[in-house]
Amino acid sequence: MLQVTGVCKSFAGPQGQKVLDNLNLSIHPGEYVAILGITHSGKSTLLNVLGGLVRADSGSIVIEGTEIGILSDHDLTSLRRRRIGFIFQAFHLLPHLSAGLNIALPLQLDGVPRTEALQRAQELMDQIGLGDRMLALPSELSHTHIQRISVARAFAHKPALVLADEPTGGMESEMGLKMLQVLREQLKLNHTSGILVTCSLEAARTADQILVLENGQLSPFQGQIG
Numbered sequence: 001m002l003q004v005t006g007v008c009k010s011f012a013g014p015q016g017q018k019v020l021d022n023l024n025l026s027i028h029p030g031e032y033v034a035i036l037g038i039t040h041s042g043k044s045t046l047l048n049v050l051g052g053l054v055r056a057d058s059g060s061i062v063i064e065g066t067e068i069g070i071l072s073d074h075d076l077t078s079l080r081r082r083r084i085g086f087i088f089q090a091f092h093l094l095p096h097l098s099a100g101l102n103i104a105l106p107l108q109l110d111g112v113p114r115t116e117a118l119q120r121a122q123e124l125m126d127q128i129g130l131g132d133r134m135l136a137l138p139s140e141l142s143h144t145h146i147q148r149i150s151v152a153r154a155f156a157h158k159p160a161l162v163l164a165d166e167p168t169g170g171m172e173s174e175m176g177l178k179m180l181q182v183l184r185e186q187l188k189l190n191h192t193s194g195i196l197v198t199c200s201l202e203a204a205r206t207a208d209q210i211l212v213l214e215n216g217q218l219s220p221f222q223g224q225i226g
């Protein structure tokens with residue numbers, strides 16, 4: 001469902017180094033891959049490029065048969081909204097909206113009728129064990145519950161691919177691992193492909209497969225990093 005071939009990305013600057021250097025990656029439908037890398041190895045850059053938030057300098061990224069490099073900004077945004085879900089560390093819930101509305105809002109913005117959007121939100125809240133907390137405001141929820149809801153929200157529109165950028169902040173507490181468990185459950189339940197980038201081996205172990213990002217390229221994990 002995702003085929004990445006020879007992707008390069010550099011940033012202008014004194015070093016001008018290649019963050020992604022001829023990178024290849026292939027992900028099947030429903031497959032969950034973790035990408036392990038140290039700080040500044042290019043993990044966020046890779047996810048931003050795969051999610052169409054940042055354009056690659058060269059190479060090919062094909063998502064469900066569509067080469068995203070040739071899409072207009074408008075079409076790329078549209079593909080991202082429909083087919084990709086993001087989970088970022090700093091991707092907070094809106095404080096003045098209930099948990100249910102936080103999940104339903106992106107759907108409504110995309111034209112899904114309110115009743116249908118709220119039904120989907122209820123379904124997700126049930127799946128993450130918070131079915132009776134639809135009306136709770138973020139301030140009334142524990143941090144663990146907020147984490148779970150922010151994972152569920154990324155699945156509201158049934159994306160083909162979910163991209164998670166160090167959602168637990170690299171600190172693999174029990175709480176963080178519970179969040180990753182919810183991520184894994186949702187990926188399997190929705191038959192969604194997932195990419196988790198992290199600097200934590202413990203977090204990476206929740207995936208089906210672990211790759212290492214080093215010198216702008218990916219390779220299979222051999223037991224150690226750095």
Ligand SMILES: Nc1ncnc2c1ncn2[C@@H]1O[C@H](COP(=O)(O)OP(=O)(O)O)[C@@H](O)[C@H]1O
Binds near residue numbers: 019037038039042044
């Ligand atoms: N928008 C940007 N402009 C210039 N340099 C950037 C930009 N984004 C990332 N970089 C550089 O690219 C490298 C990789 O960054 P990043 O992808 O954030 O790594 P990671 O997420 O693994 O910590 C770093 O050296 C960083 O300084």
Ligand SMILES: [Mg+2]
Binds near residue numbers: 044045
């Ligand atoms: Mg990062």
